Amino acid sequence: ANPKSVAESKPSFPTVRLSGMMQADAAWFSQDAANLALVGDVQDGADFRRTRLSAVGKAWDNVGYCIDMDFGFGGRPSFADVRLDVEDVLGRNDLRVGYYRQPIGMDVMTSAREMTFLERALPATFLPFRQTGAMLSGSREDELATWALSVYRFPSDFYGGNVGDNGGYAVASRLTAVVMQQGDGPGLLHIGGAYSLIDPANDLLRYRSTPEIFIGETGGGVPVGVPSDLPPFIDTGNIDTEYTQLFGAELAAVCGSFYAQSEAVYSVVDQRGGPTLFLPGAYIHAGYFLTGETRVYKGKEGVFGRVTPQKSVGSEGGIGAWEIAARWSYMDLSDENIQGGRMANFTAGLNWYLNPRTKFQLNYIHADVWRAGESEAGILGMRAQVDF
Amino acid sequence: ANPKSVAESKPSFPTVRLSGMMQADAAWFSQDAANLALVGDVQDGADFRRTRLSAVGKAWDNVGYCIDMDFGFGGRPSFADVRLDVEDVLGRNDLRVGYYRQPIGMDVMTSAREMTFLERALPATFLPFRQTGAMLSGSREDELATWALSVYRFPSDFYGGNVGDNGGYAVASRLTAVVMQQGDGPGLLHIGGAYSLIDPANDLLRYRSTPEIFIGETGGGVPVGVPSDLPPFIDTGNIDTEYTQLFGAELAAVCGSFYAQSEAVYSVVDQRGGPTLFLPGAYIHAGYFLTGETRVYKGKEGVFGRVTPQKSVGSEGGIGAWEIAARWSYMDLSDENIQGGRMANFTAGLNWYLNPRTKFQLNYIHADVWRAGESEAGILGMRAQVDF
Amino acid sequence: ANPKSVAESKPSFPTVRLSGMMQADAAWFSQDAANLALVGDVQDGADFRRTRLSAVGKAWDNVGYCIDMDFGFGGRPSFADVRLDVEDVLGRNDLRVGYYRQPIGMDVMTSAREMTFLERALPATFLPFRQTGAMLSGSREDELATWALSVYRFPSDFYGGNVGDNGGYAVASRLTAVVMQQGDGPGLLHIGGAYSLIDPANDLLRYRSTPEIFIGETGGGVPVGVPSDLPPFIDTGNIDTEYTQLFGAELAAVCGSFYAQSEAVYSVVDQRGGPTLFLPGAYIHAGYFLTGETRVYKGKEGVFGRVTPQKSVGSEGGIGAWEIAARWSYMDLSDENIQGGRMANFTAGLNWYLNPRTKFQLNYIHADVWRAGESEAGILGMRAQVDF
Incomplete structure (x- = not known):
């Protein structure tokens, strides 16, 4: 389909590929009495x-x-990426228009197909994630650094829409670099930084988060008073703000079959008629492949990528890739007059990659919540995933 | 795309095929006065x-x-099969994980693309149909017998979700065999049996059914008091049950251009604080191809399959396949303290298969209802179907 | 995939192609005080x-x-065309069954992928657009004339559904012809006429329209009293009618890089218990390609088609196609006892086609409204579009 190599024939555009994925989850909850009182009996x-x-x-x-x-x-069906990309704009940069993940946060820029744990870490709550806008981004030719600058509407809903005469505009930028690389081999050190300035539509902002698990559906027939979906464990309620700033810092490393990733995020909320809020979040996670694989780094995007087992289950006769991983994460939604609560999660994970496209995941998450007193919950989560 | 036959090249997975179908229906209703009083004026x-x-x-x-x-x-878009299948688990069996049709009932295991009538027979109401779970299934190498064992969450909603601390687990199993086969020719006798034990989430169970037709949509502007969709003709309301058992028996036969299929289903509901309910259902249907075709039997699944005209309409110059069919079905939702009503449907059908992927169907359904007295309705239904 | 040319092999049907498109819009509104009072502060x-x-x-x-x-x-996802087409029925005609655009109106029969402006002209409000039905249509072998006759259910909702014992049936027919053609070159004159007779379900009919822009989504957090989506500027409310007739006339011309298109539509509403309403609408638009392209005419459908730049942006090294366009449109929803208002829109447009599949559009729309007094609004709209 390359028109240059077949100069005599007409280019055969558009091209199209059907892609998709399935993540089937199950979760079991254990709550102490204080947590039951705080959020109800999570089913x-x-x-x-x-x-x-x-x-x-x-x-x-x-x-x-x-x-x-x-x-x-x-x-209704929520939008993942809905966008067009014009290549080679202002040099080797891409111009993206549509609904896409805004460039702030290494964890949120990682594909949902390629996450180490069932959910992203708690600080993702602060980040804009997918919003409707336009972005210019690029990477060095040797893929040792990336940059991105995006202007976007905020908040866009899950279908890419945004309305509001009062504000609703934001800007985000992210820079990453590989500062050490062990030849072409499986060793590198990644650093990154990002910033976003947000003037939210109608001056409203709200942060809330469940623990690092999500079961959104009911099968019907839930008795009265029992939550039919997972309630937020911490929640600021609506904050009246003219503008908000986000600061993010990233650090990640690969060393053979071991890798680690850490981020810190700060949200600085300029309240209308109230004090400025400083809300921090951070996480660190590490993984190790028992079967010798290495976490691939995508140099063009500055994030980790897909795990390819050395020997997949099937006609190759392998056992796939086995990975153990752990994560600690923290988020504080309490400052000054806003007492949304604080939460820390510790997660232990076991991943079995049958092949590059199929995996089973097991997570145990322990959540500590400080909101209207201290409370705890333990969650066992499982996932079967296939993507194509 | 078979990696074994091209040992030197890497396998080119994932593969993907876009599939789909359309069923455009129309229906006209005639109700007697008692039926109008029971369910309203069905539009x-x-x-x-x-x-x-x-x-x-x-x-x-x-x-x-x-x-x-x-x-x-x-x-929102409801889920049909959403699943992954790992082959050759514990011998020649498949392990299925996701949302799929639970293995009980020959009619409900038949593809919606390949049904003889517009809707499945009444007793399908008792059966779990699609639920979220995991299943091990297989067939004999000569495809003369099938088996399946599945554990699943119940009730899963139309999007595969289920919540509930109290119960919500179930198991189902189905065995089928071809007990007589006329060489490779178009003659065989199929028998089958299935069982399911269900502990429904939150101890709630409900059976209800329309006649064997379904028009779910409104075009807006329906006057007050007129049903905007098809109401159930019989309905148990919520039943408080700790567990419920389902028993199913199947019998089917092909003889040249003639085939017949029959099932009996029993639901035994263990009521909490009430007597055990015995709720039966059954149907028998038969079809005959005027143009000489034969109903294909899918030996790996133990169900009937697609009709391929001997000469399709189009460049083959044929008239397609013409089939006449009839069905009687029955379901009883009344026992002890639960008086949900009884219904019998008699259906006459005419199917025109233009080609293996396109058909037009005409059904006349006569419904007899015994619930708060006796009532009757007659329904004329049409369908245009294409699948790919 | 042509079975005739490979007589020895089986035909490889079904075939399937994945298609789609994205239109990402943004709009800014300016309203005078009277318009703010009439429809609220549009965001x-x-x-x-x-x-x-x-x-x-x-x-x-x-x-x-x-x-x-x-x-x-x-x-939920709304239906665009959902249909099957049987070719060569009653000669060279096609039989279409399903949910499709009813054959009345040149503007509404033009693909949404190939429109000159962001939205169709105001009179489209009168026309049935997509409804569920069956249509026989064809064209002359030299593609200089088209005809279509369709029977359909009305009103079908956005998912193809319709209910109602009282009415709900309609018929539409359209005839077009190319009356002058400059050889095979870029010059022609198109005329067309269409008629529809509608017996709406439940005797209810309603016409309403926004200006020629549409922003349907909210990002959440809209303050109380502010419209979260674009309200209709003119609106008849429900009209009680036994049947309604639509008359349409079309005129279009291409001359080199210039083209123009105009339509008049009349709705004659037979009110129950009230006078007959005569509601007219009309528009004229013209476009000119600064870069030398010509508007393609699709002779089989009697509408204009896709713009293909002479030199696309990309490896061809071109600047794409640049088009300027203008439109005036008018609709009157006031007659006798129904005072829905009148509206005129004037639109100036600039289109940049990067390639045949990607374009950016800019529209400025000035709306004059006569309803409860006179009011005005100005709208700036933008679109990024890709289709495949």
Whole structure:
């Protein structure tokens, strides 16, 4: 499909590929009395965390696109990436227009197909994630550094929409670099920094978070007074703010079959008629492949990528890749007049990659909550995932 | 794409195929005065019964997947099969994980693309149909017998979700065999049996059914007091039950262009604080191809399959396949303190298969209802179907 | 995939192609005081106007199909074309069954992928657009004339459904002809006429319209009393009618890089217990390609088609196609006892086609409204579009 190599024939655009994924989750909850009092009796459950169908391809030799729909979430199908990309704008940069993940946060820039744990770490709550906007981004030719600058509407809903005469505009930027690399081999040190300035539509902002698990669905027939979905454990309520700033710092390393990743995020909320809020979050996680694989680093994006077992289950006769991982994460939604609570999660994980496209995951999450007193919950979560 | 036959090249997984179908229905209702009083004035209507897009393929040489979304039903897109299949587990068996049809009932295990009538027979109401779980299944190498054992969450909603600390687990198993086969020719006798034990989430169970037709949509502007969708004709209301057992028996036969299929289903509901309920259902249907075709039997699944006309309409110059069919079905939702009513349906059907992928169907359904007295309704239904 | 040319092999049907499109819009509103009083303070916003995934292909050598889902609109995914087409019925005609655009109106028969402006002209409000039905249509072998006759249910909702014992049936027919053609070159004169007779379900009919822009989504957090989506500027409310007739006339011309298109539509509403209403609408638009392209005419459908730049942006090294366009449109929803208001829109447009599949559009719309006094609004709208 490269028009240059077949000069005599017409280019055969558009190209299209059908892609998608399924994440089938189940979770079991154990809560102490204080936690039961705080959020109600969270029910055990099973649900599809993500069920996606997407079309990706090239509309022309320099224009890519993606339309990715998620059917697993409540409400109408929510939008994953819906965007077009014009290549080679202002040099080697790409211009992206549409609904996409805003460039702040290494964890949130990592594909949901390629996460080490069932959910992203708590500080993701602070970050804009997918919003509607336009972004210019690029990477060094040797893929040792990336940059991105995006302007976007905030808050965009799960379908890319935003309204509001009062504000609703934001900007985000992220810079990453590989500061040490062990030849082409499996060793590197990644650093990154990001910033976002947000003027939220209608001056409203709200942060809230469940522990690092999500079961969104009910099967019907839930008795009165019992939560039918997972309630937030910490919650600021609506904050009246003219603008908010986000600061992010990233550090990640690979050394053979071991890798680690850590981020700190600060949200500085300029309250209207109230004091400025300083809300911090941070996490660190590490993983190790028992079967000798290495976590791939995507130099063009500055994030970790897909795990390919050395020997997949199937005709190759292997046992796939086995990985153990652990994470500690923390988020503080309490400052001054806003007492949204604090939460820390500790997660232990076991991942079995049958092949590059199929994995089973097991997480145990212990959540400590400081909100209206101290409370605790333990969660066992499982996932079966296939993507294509 | 078979990695064994091209040992030197890497396997090209994942594979993906876009599939789907459309069923455009129309129905006209005639009700006697008692039926009008029982369920209201059911409106004539037209609607898409199923509108599906799906991705099916192999994630690896031994892992298949399916993500099948239905846009024809009310609410957000409901899930058809969303699952992954690991082949050759514990011998020649498949391990299926996700949302799929639970193995009990020959009618409900038959693909919606390949049904003789517009809707499945009444006793399907008792059966779990699609639920979220894990299943081990297989067939004899000569495809003369099948087995399946599944554990699942119950009730899963139309999006594969289930919550509830109290119960919500179930098991189902189905065995089928071809006990007589006329060489490789179009004659065989199929028997089958199935069982399911269900501990429903939150101890709630409800059976209800319309006649064997379904028009779910409104075009807006329905006057007050007129049903905007098809109401159930019989309905148990919520039953408080600790566990429920299902028993199913199947009998089917093919003889040249003639085939017949029959099932009996028993639901034994262990009421909390009440007597055990015995709720039976049964149906028998038969079809005959005027144009000489034979109903294909899928030996690996123990169900009937697709009709392929001997000469399709089109460049083959044929008239397609013409089939006449009839069905009687019955379901009793009244026992002891639960008086949900009884219903019998008699259906006459005419099917025109233009080609293996396109058909037009005409059904006349006569419904007899015994609930708060006796009442009757007659329904004329039509369908245009294409699948791919 | 042509079975005739490979007589020894079996035909390889069904065929399928994944198609789709994205339209990402943003709009800014300016209203005078009277307009603010009439419809409230319309908020600036951004949204995906259309986000579509579809499967199109052939089920057999003479049967085509299309299943096209739109995820950009509110509510569950709305149906674009969902239909099957049997070719060569009663001569060279096609029989279409399903949910499709009813044959009345040149503007509404033009693909949403190939529109000159962001939205269709105001009179589209009168026309049935997509409804569920069956249509026989064809064109002359030299593609200089088209005809279509369709029977359909009305009103079908956005998912193809319709209910109602009282009415709900309609018929539409359209005839077009090319009356002058400059050889095979870029010059022609198109005329067309269409008629529809509608007996709406439950005797209810309602016309309402926004200006020629549509932002349907909210990002949440809209203050009380502020419209979260774009309200209709003119609105008849429900009209009680036994039947309604629509008359349409079309005129269009191409001359080199210039083209123009105009339509007049009349709705004659037979009110129950009230006078007959005569409601007119009309528009004229013209476009000119600064870069020398010509508007393609699709002779088989009697509408304009896709713009292909002479030199696309990308490896061809071009600047794409640049087009300027203007439109005036008018609709009157006031007659006798129904005082829904009148509106005129004037639109100036600038289109940049990077390649045949990607374009950016800029529209400025000035709306004059006569309803409870006179009021005005100005709207700046932008779109990024990719389709495949």
